[in-house]
Amino acid sequence: MKHNFNxxxxxxxxxxxxxxxxAILDLNGIGLSLLExxxxxxxxxxxxxxxxxxxKEVLGIPEGYQVLFLGGGASMQFCMLPYNLLxxxxxxxxxxxxxxKAQKEAKLFGEVVTVASSADKNxxxxxxxxxxxxxxxxxxxxxxxxxxxxxxxxxxDCPVNLIADMSSDILSRPVDVSKYAMIxxxxxxxxxxxxxxxxIVREDILGKVERAIPTMLDYRTHIKEGSMxxxxxVLPIFTLNETLKWLKALGGVKKMYEMNKAKANLxxxxxxxxxxxxxxxxxxxxxxxxxxxxxxxxxxxxxxxxMEFAKKRGMVGIKGxxxxxxxxxxxxxxLPIESVKALVDCMADFEKENA
Ligand SMILES: *Cc1c(COP(=O)(O)O)cnc(C)c1O
Numbered sequence: 001m002k003h004n005f006n007x008x009x010x011x012x013x014x015x016x017x018x019x020x021x022x023a024i025l026d027l028n029g030i031g032l033s034l035l036e037x038x039x040x041x042x043x044x045x046x047x048x049x050x051x052x053x054x055x056k057e058v059l060g061i062p063e064g065y066q067v068l069f070l071g072g073g074a075s076m077q078f079c080m081l082p083y084n085l086l087x088x089x090x091x092x093x094x095x096x097x098x099x100x101k102a103q104k105e106a107k108l109f110g111e112v113v114t115v116a117s118s119a120d121k122n123x124x125x126x127x128x129x130x131x132x133x134x135x136x137x138x139x140x141x142x143x144x145x146x147x148x149x150x151x152x153x154x155x156x157d158c159p160v161n162l163i164a165d166m167s168s169d170i171l172s173r174p175v176d177v178s179k180y181a182m183i184x185x186x187x188x189x190x191x192x193x194x195x196x197x198x199x200i201v202r203e204d205i206l207g208k209v210e211r212a213i214p215t216m217l218d219y220r221t222h223i224k225e226g227s228m229x230x231x232x233x234v235l236p237i238f239t240l241n242e243t244l245k246w247l248k249a250l251g252g253v254k255k256m257y258e259m260n261k262a263k264a265n266l267x268x269x270x271x272x273x274x275x276x277x278x279x280x281x282x283x284x285x286x287x288x289x290x291x292x293x294x295x296x297x298x299x300x301x302x303x304x305x306x307m308e309f310a311k312k313r314g315m316v317g318i319k320g321x322x323x324x325x326x327x328x329x330x331x332x333x334x335l336p337i338e339s340v341k342a343l344v345d346c347m348a349d350f351e352k353e354n355a
Contacts (some may be wrong), residue, residue, distance in 0.1 A: 003339035005329040006317030007146055007290060007346060008168065009188040016192075016242035023238055034238055039231050049225065051241035058244060058252050059170075061177050061200060065207075069237050070198040072184040074167045076116040077197060080217050081140070081163060081182070082109040087209050091125045091136040091160070091311045093113050095152075096123040096145040099324070101167060103140070115139070125149040125282035134159045137208075141298065144169035146189065147321040148291035149328065150285040155179040159337070161205055169289050170198070172333060173257040181205045190289070190332045192240030196233040203261040205309060230311045247333065256333050263331045263340045264288045275355045276302070277347060280324055294326030299355065303327075306350050 004011040037043060052067045061067065068277055070076070078101055082090060088110050092103040094117035106112045113136065118129035123145060126241040132139045137160040144151045146168040150190060155176040156162065166175075167185030177183065182201045188194040199219070206219055215221050221229050247256060268286060271279045276299045280292045295303050303326060310318055320326040 002316050004316050004335065005138060005331070005339070005343070007189070007321070007330045008044070008186070009194045010190075010317075010330055011334045012239065013243055013246040014191065014292050015246050016239055016334075019242045020235070020239045023084055024235075034235065039228060039234050044234060047144060047238050048232065051237055051244060052227075054241065054244040054248060055064050055198070055200075057343045058248055059175060059177060059200075060253075061125055064204065064251075065177065065200055065202050066091060066219075066223045068201070068222045069232055069240070070197045070199060071195070071233050072203075072205050072263050073197055074098070074165055074184060075101065077165070077184045077199065079105040079108070080219070081138075082106040082220050083211075083213055083217050084160070084161075084209065085138055085182075086110045087137050089113065089133065089352050091139040093117075093127065093130070093141045094119060095126060095150060096148050097353055098145065098147070098167070099142040100163060100302050106140070110137075118150075122245070123150065123184060124280055124285070126285040132159055134310075136160045138163045138205075141165070141187050144172075144287055146290050147328075149279075149281045149287040149290040151287035151289065153288075166331075168332075169287070169341070171253055171256060172289055173258050174253050187236060189330075194242050196236035196240055198240075215233050240334060243334075259337065260288045260331065260333065263289060263335065263337050265342060266337065266340050267291050267329060267331065270347055274347065274351060276351050280326065289330060291329045291331060292320060292324055292326065293328075294324075295319070302354055305354070306347075309350050310343070310346050313342065315343055315346060318343070 027034045055067050086109040090106050091113045094114050103112055113133055115132055116130035118125050118127050139158050140163045142165045146326050161181035163182045164180055166183050168189040170185050170190055184199045187196045201219055271277050271293045276295055277293045318327045318329050320328045
């Protein structure tokens, strides 16, 4: 039995994978594979329509917002966003490498203000008490910093359009979408397989910049064509829809949030009560999705031995990102609490033998 703690692409509900496998062989009993039919066929149109409707339903997306499923990853959004929305000035919160990459693209389009950064402590906390310039076109945040295991847990009040990269915590907790002008992310962390990017955008913020926007990079193109201006990522959208169905059947985002808190508490408690392990993120900034920890200085030389020990017990993907080191357990929606229990037991047993 494997316990899949991969950071992304990452664990998906088994039922979503099984239903995808079936659709690859024969979609809805039509005698053709999902892979060999037109994206404009009624069978696929039904899939994307259901995915949009379910996404709106489970996240509680209000009127006035559009849901898009695009290619290019969250990284493409780093440039599409300023292309469409940066007139003169944009503000960014620098909470990690992804936030920095987003900010870098914005500099191609106008003035960029970094309102605060946690680079001084290797992005181990979410900065507080910053001021957002009221003349910025938007303020960009990364709600969950996948690499460092920090997370913004609340939907902040913002004097300008608030834009969030939610690649790694979308649908992990209830969100007041009305506080945001746009939310985007790659699906491959908590929503589906690699290859599809979601964008939730309030339509009234578009069309305000003067520059010409290439057709494919203009949100209005994709809104007008229902994400079908060109061929969308058909297969990942199918699996994303299956994941949404699974999430709804289990009790929706509220239920996910409860389960995610239970999983994270279990592991953080084990870390905090351990002689050997210590968390890397400041406690009030800790992520529910990516739990980062290292060995205390006295045991640093045991990290590799623990990796081996954990591997034998079926733990997959717990190696920390190279910029943080140590370990990272990603506890996305589809990860069962049993896997977290197995990891906690594994840590305790290793400690018994080695501390
Ligand atoms: C993984 C990740 C990205 C990059 O996503 P791509 O789809 O690979 O471009 C961006 N932001 C965050 C927070 C991520 O975790």
